[in-house]
């Protein structure tokens with residue numbers, strides 16, 4: 084679908100059609116986004132907010148318009164709920180730092196065993212700094228979240244649950260609606276890591292009723308270096324600022340400094356006003372095609388990956404097989420004697436055939452430990468992938484495995 088909108092896909096890799104199946108790491112950019120960045124630098128590059136001059140005003144208008152577009156994309160109540168960051172990692176670090184400042188020593192935070200390191204390490208650092216305790220929701224045998232165990236992890240010290248909407252390793256979606264319901268019944272806040280789900284499903288933060296939500300522009304066909312932290316305005320308002328600097332202040336003196344209103348309080352320094360413009364164009368592009376249509380197309384592709392690989396490759400293990408996927412499928416191949424063919428070896432051979440997949444631990448080492456492997460081969464699709472890509476992948480996998488067994 085719309086492959087021709089993505090200039091990078093015109094090239095060949097090692098003389099073959101480029102089959103890009105590493106979208107969970109980053110997505111390619113449509114021409115409208117690449118052109119928009121060029122347009123911004125060519126036409127309105129000027130720092131935002133501070134200048135009275137014309138270009139600065141234009142730049143500011145674009146930046147704030149992009150904030151409004153982001154708010155509409157996730158159905159936030161107001162643009163004040165949208166903080167621009169560098170990406171998901173930056174969003175979660177901001178949240179972990181600022182929220183933990185409002186917690187008391189001994190308070191508790193819950194994450195899950197399937198989190199990306201970005202949704203583990205910032206909380207561990209906050210726990211260390213503020214003497215908090217981190218608890219972990221375990222997984223069931225089938226690698227889904229063991230929500231039944233959640234109530235037993237909750238007590239009167241629990242302040243926050245931070246959880247992935249979809250696993251970047253397995254592509255499966257967590258039942259976050261249920262997590263949010265349970266949490267709110269106990270007065271606990273919920274932060275959602277939507278880095279993997281945002282490009283593959285419709286997200287409505289008001290309907291979900293999550294308190295915070297983080298995602299990156301670059302996995303959503305937008306530029307690298309811009310991301311979003313959504314937060315309910317009244318909650319963001321209660322948090323202390325994160326970094327200090329320009330833009331985030333109201334008045335600075337050596338007697339004391341007062342801070343700007345939302346969302347600027349959290350945006351110290353010159354913001355990525357070129358990135359926000361590119362992100363807005365990416366969101367408009369996705370909206371133009373329709374996120375539901377994209378989701379449907381991608382779930383057909385991941386189902387095809389599962390079906391063809393399990394038919395055609397002896398010793399294949401598909402993780403969370405048969406469960407609906409949000410853009411990603413993880414597999415491994417085992418030899419007849421039960422030993423693992425190292426995912427890296429398959430990845431190298433796939434690359435020689437023009438097929439780009441990610442192999443490794445996918446920044447989820449605790450998850451790998453549960454799965455009992457050092458890594459997986461992750462096939463992750465975007466809107467521009469098609470059946471041909473999947474067929475090329477499967478043929479290339481067959482050839483690669485034949486060389487390694």
Ligand SMILES: *Cc1c(COP(=O)(O)O)cnc(C)c1O
Nearest residue numbers: 170171172199201251278279299
């Ligand atoms: C990619 C990803 C992250 C990190 O995103 P960055 O853009 O690298 O900051 C966090 N969580 C999940 C689930 C991801 O897929």
